[in-house]
Amino acid sequence: MLKAELIQAGPIYLDMHFECQVGELLALVGPSGSGKTSALRALAGLLPVTQGVIELDQTVWFDSAKNIFVPAHDRLVGMVFQNYALFPHLTALQNICLALPDKAGQEYAYNLMEDMQLVDLQNRLPSELSGGQRQRVALARAFARQPKLLLLDEAFSAVDYPTRKTLYEELIKLREHIAIPIVMVTHDLREARLLSDRMCILDQGRSLQQAPAELIVSSPRNARVAELVGLNDIYSGTFFQGPIPGQKSDPKPGRLLWGQGVDAYPLEITDKGRLPNQTEVKWVIAGEHVELMREDRGLANTIAARISKIRQLGDIATVQFIFSITHQPRMQIDLSTRLVNDLDFQLHSDIYIRLDPRGIHIMPVYTNPMQKRVEKLRREKTLNMAAILLVAGEGARLGNIPKVLLRVSGKTLLERHLESMSALGIQTCVVVTGAYQAVITQQIQALSRQLPKVYLVQNIDSKKGQASSVRLGLEHLGLMVPEPDLVIMMLGDQPLLDVADLRQLVERFKVRTHGQFVFPQVAEKRGNPVIMSGQVFREILIQSPKQTVRGYMDSHPEEVDIWQTHNEHFIFDMDTPEDLILFQKKTGLVIELP
Numbered sequence: 001m002l003k004a005e006l007i008q009a010g011p012i013y014l015d016m017h018f019e020c021q022v023g024e025l026l027a028l029v030g031p032s033g034s035g036k037t038s039a040l041r042a043l044a045g046l047l048p049v050t051q052g053v054i055e056l057d058q059t060v061w062f063d064s065a066k067n068i069f070v071p072a073h074d075r076l077v078g079m080v081f082q083n084y085a086l087f088p089h090l091t092a093l094q095n096i097c098l099a100l101p102d103k104a105g106q107e108y109a110y111n112l113m114e115d116m117q118l119v120d121l122q123n124r125l126p127s128e129l130s131g132g133q134r135q136r137v138a139l140a141r142a143f144a145r146q147p148k149l150l151l152l153d154e155a156f157s158a159v160d161y162p163t164r165k166t167l168y169e170e171l172i173k174l175r176e177h178i179a180i181p182i183v184m185v186t187h188d189l190r191e192a193r194l195l196s197d198r199m200c201i202l203d204q205g206r207s208l209q210q211a212p213a214e215l216i217v218s219s220p221r222n223a224r225v226a227e228l229v230g231l232n233d234i235y236s237g238t239f240f241q242g243p244i245p246g247q248k249s250d251p252k253p254g255r256l257l258w259g260q261g262v263d264a265y266p267l268e269i270t271d272k273g274r275l276p277n278q279t280e281v282k283w284v285i286a287g288e289h290v291e292l293m294r295e296d297r298g299l300a301n302t303i304a305a306r307i308s309k310i311r312q313l314g315d316i317a318t319v320q321f322i323f324s325i326t327h328q329p330r331m332q333i334d335l336s337t338r339l340v341n342d343l344d345f346q347l348h349s350d351i352y353i354r355l356d357p358r359g360i361h362i363m364p365v366y367t368n369p370m371q372k373r374v375e376k377l378r379r380e381k382t383l384n385m386a387a388i389l390l391v392a393g394e395g396a397r398l399g400n401i402p403k404v405l406l407r408v409s410g411k412t413l414l415e416r417h418l419e420s421m422s423a424l425g426i427q428t429c430v431v432v433t434g435a436y437q438a439v440i441t442q443q444i445q446a447l448s449r450q451l452p453k454v455y456l457v458q459n460i461d462s463k464k465g466q467a468s469s470v471r472l473g474l475e476h477l478g479l480m481v482p483e484p485d486l487v488i489m490m491l492g493d494q495p496l497l498d499v500a501d502l503r504q505l506v507e508r509f510k511v512r513t514h515g516q517f518v519f520p521q522v523a524e525k526r527g528n529p530v531i532m533s534g535q536v537f538r539e540i541l542i543q544s545p546k547q548t549v550r551g552y553m554d555s556h557p558e559e560v561d562i563w564q565t566h567n568e569h570f571i572f573d574m575d576t577p578e579d580l581i582l583f584q585k586k587t588g589l590v591i592e593l594p
Contacts, residue, residue, distance in 0.1 A: 030202035031203065056148055077148075189230055237267075263568070312340070388477055413494075424506065433457070
């Protein structure tokens with residue numbers, strides 16, 4: 001078995017780890033500049049690498065820690081280049097014989113030529129051969145050395161497609177009786193899937209994922225891998241454990257909210273047990289898990305759609321669909337032209353698309369495995385969290401009613417917010433009231449569920465603006481919880497905000513790379529809540545009595561981490577009668593006025 005670990009900072013950056021079993025063909029796949037050819041040159045001993053190990057069948061060719069480096073001429077490696085690299089003054093037979101080991105006779109070269117259908121061409125010079133014939137000579141020469149490792153560097157890219165297919169067949173035939181590891185570099189994903197037993201996806205010198213081609217395409221490790229294997233439709237969503245209420249599910253049910261905010265669409269998926277509840281994810285689905293139907297058969301994840309584009313290129317047709325759900329996502333699928341004709345697809349016609357729950361692959365929003373491990377530790381860290389809930393507004397544009405006592409599905413916004421805090425693990429909340437102190441106090445006293453410890457404080461100067469309420473809340477929270485790890489500042493009139501939204505915001509705070517504040521921003525619109533660290537919370541309290549959170553953030557922008565998100569829950573509030581109508585229209589829920 002071949003084992004390779006290639007690491008260096010420059011001049012060519014490498015951070016690669018891959019393996020190739022005896023008799024296996026491993027395809028290194030990636031865009032230009034991803035390090036594919038550099039990896040082959042390092043295996044062949046043509047590119048010295050700063051750190052790492054190259055081992056073949058327990059023979060060490062390179063080990064930086066042990067100062068071992070076997071030169072290229074002592075490594076039994078056969079290599080086939082894109083430009084053939086034949087000696088122009090030697091015949092086909094002479095080129096092959098040049099690579100024969102001392103113990104091998106010319107008969108072995110004749111056998112190789114016969115296998116590669118070159119017997120009649122043995123006396124021709126490379127200039128007298130076609131591109132396909134030259135590549136067969138190069139392949140035969142690589143095998144003539146009786147290598148323990150075969151390297152193919154874009155070996156089939158310089159020939160036409162019919163010749164390429166012939167070369168594929170000859171390589172497959174040779175593999176039947178030559179059991180060595182073969183490492184192939186290609187940018188052609190179709191070629192890699194056809195020839196390889198496993199693929200290793202490379203990008204910017206890094207190995208991102210190694211697995212059988214079908215597994216990588218159906219379960220890419222992250223969004224970048226999905227892009228590199230041709231899954232161009234990459235969607236956003238939030239993963240939840242457990243089934244969609246009222247639906248029959250797989251043995252390990254999960255659900256996915258496709259999109260963000262009120263327009264999110266629920267999908268049934270299979271929970272593989274790898275992600276925590278309410279994780280923000282990217283997701284993809286391979287074309288073989290997408291079923292197109294003329295009628296809705298009542299199966300899970302069946303969605304109406306409209307054909308928006310049909311582009312036929314020979315026997316393949318690319319069809320684009322627009323799903324008939326609120327945020328109107330698009331999907332593009334390559335189909336056989338025959339299937340398109342059999343289904344009588346017409347532009348702007350309506351169909352049904354079923355997304356197989358087993359084929360929906362979700363990926364957490366990480367950039368690399370190391371970050372994944374670091375973020376996992378940060379996410380799992382328990383924090384002492386406190387909250388300030390601002391409900392001092394008079395609701396003048398709604399006819400002077402306490403907005404926090406609006407009822408949605410039988411619960412007031414106040415009750416919903418406090419329950420979300422409790423579910424998140426917040427133990428202390430300061431509620432800053434104004435003119436409606438008495439009625440809000442009665443509401444809190446009437447709540448029987450387990451809630452955070454609530455401290456009510458009235459802002460008698462609430463007409464001076466929200467800043468005075470914020471300062472009052474900070475000062476009282478400082479008395480109740482002098483050493484919090486983080487403080488969440490919430491508005492009371494956000495009807496869509498729930499524990500999943502708060503959890504995402506807290507996790508963003510935990511894994512932030514800079515700053516002491518985190519707040520959401522949706523399409524350039526500033527959202528709420530705002531989270532601040534315990535450190536800056538104490539600093540604001542120590543400063544001038546007039547210092548507010550907004551004022552501190554404006555004067556210290558380097559301490560602010562703006563979280564760009566599509567989740568409209570963070571920007572939707574109840575401020576006008578039009579907001580009430582829009583909420584009821586979007587959600588179908590009835591709002592009861594206090």
